[in-house]
Amino acid sequence: MNAKKRIVPLLILQLEALLRRLSHLHPKRKQIEDDLSMMWSGYNGELLLDYDLRFLPYRSYQILHDVRLQVFGKCFQIDTLVLSPYAAFIIEAKNYAGTIVFDEESETFIQLVRGKKKTMKDPLIQVTRQQKQLEEWLRHNAGIHGYPVIPMVAICNPSTIVTPPKNHSQTWPIMNSIHTVDQIQQNNELYKNRKPVDIELIKNKIILADTPLEQDLLKKYSINPSDVKLGVQCPECGHLHMTYIRRRWDCSECGHRSSVAHIKALADYFLLFKNTITNRECRILLGCSERLAYHFLSKLGLRNSGKTSGRKYYAPENVRDFLSYVESSK
Numbered sequence: 001m002n003a004k005k006r007i008v009p010l011l012i013l014q015l016e017a018l019l020r021r022l023s024h025l026h027p028k029r030k031q032i033e034d035d036l037s038m039m040w041s042g043y044n045g046e047l048l049l050d051y052d053l054r055f056l057p058y059r060s061y062q063i064l065h066d067v068r069l070q071v072f073g074k075c076f077q078i079d080t081l082v083l084s085p086y087a088a089f090i091i092e093a094k095n096y097a098g099t100i101v102f103d104e105e106s107e108t109f110i111q112l113v114r115g116k117k118k119t120m121k122d123p124l125i126q127v128t129r130q131q132k133q134l135e136e137w138l139r140h141n142a143g144i145h146g147y148p149v150i151p152m153v154a155i156c157n158p159s160t161i162v163t164p165p166k167n168h169s170q171t172w173p174i175m176n177s178i179h180t181v182d183q184i185q186q187n188n189e190l191y192k193n194r195k196p197v198d199i200e201l202i203k204n205k206i207i208l209a210d211t212p213l214e215q216d217l218l219k220k221y222s223i224n225p226s227d228v229k230l231g232v233q234c235p236e237c238g239h240l241h242m243t244y245i246r247r248r249w250d251c252s253e254c255g256h257r258s259s260v261a262h263i264k265a266l267a268d269y270f271l272l273f274k275n276t277i278t279n280r281e282c283r284i285l286l287g288c289s290e291r292l293a294y295h296f297l298s299k300l301g302l303r304n305s306g307k308t309s310g311r312k313y314y315a316p317e318n319v320r321d322f323l324s325y326v327e328s329s330k
């Protein structure tokens with residue numbers, strides 16, 4: 001049923017790589033730390049939603065995570081998309097605390113936390129925009145017309161209370177995450193008299209068109225590349241200048257020795273700079289000899305092109321494999 005699984009977003013890996021290599025006194029550090037913490041909070045909320053979605057009957061639904069599509073030159077990202085033969089459901093996970101109330105008089109959302117009342121930004125705005133974009137995308141890319149796309153907001157904090165307006169329809173689109181499956185099924189029932197669509201076809205078209213966002217973080221935060229510290233980082237204490245002695249990277253700070261620490265440095269390079277590296281760039285990054293750089297790059301089996309000093313080695317298909325390999329070899 002999980003047609004496209006959720007994985008830690010590339011942006012989180014990039015932000016973590018940047019923080020590993022930026023001075024603790026760097027003026028942009030606080031902003032990057034805040035952005036990273038927000039990204040983790042969002043991701044964890046999505047994981048909680050995934051947990052609740054396990055209860056959907058797997059034969060009748062397809063779930064796609066982190067889908068990024070383009071319509072009329074504009075990209076849009078959907079964190080969770082559930083497909084049934086009768087309707088699609090776009091679900092936005094939110095980590096709101098307290099009580100969420102829709103005030104009918106002012107037509108605004110109010111959040112009550114520890115006795116304090118504040119007006120909220122309408123949580124449906126974003127997901128409703130995505131609904132329109134997906135409908136448009138389906139029309140132009142899959143020739144599918146009139147397939148209902150339902151926007152929903154799932155509040156992932158289990159202690160948060162959601163109070164719908166008094167005369168709301170049964171399918172109020174904001175709910176605690178635990179009620180998401182019921183809500184999807186109730187909505188689905190409403191459309192069962194329609195002609196079913198081929199969700200395998202839609203799923204395959206979406207997966208084919210999905211283009212994950214690749215961001216140049218240094219540009220985004222206006223960080224001078226020379227502010228990014230180079231070197232091989234100690235997996236134990238974080239010291240950034242390990243030296244290669246007797247076939248191991250050696251940490252002068254804590255004495256830790258590692259045979260794979262350079263792989264994480266290469267992953268950081270690909271995450272932060274570009275998706276190719278030459279022997280010279282590798283030497284500067286790792287602080288090692290030409291012969292050693294050749295040895296490391298060849299041993300990793302990276303695809304390469306060009307000859308002698310112009311040879312470029314390409315980033316692996318999935319840089320996550322590099323990071324997890326180093327983690328598992330600690």
Ligand SMILES: [Zn+2]
Pocket residue numbers: 234235236237238239251252253254255256
């Ligand atoms: Zn160390």
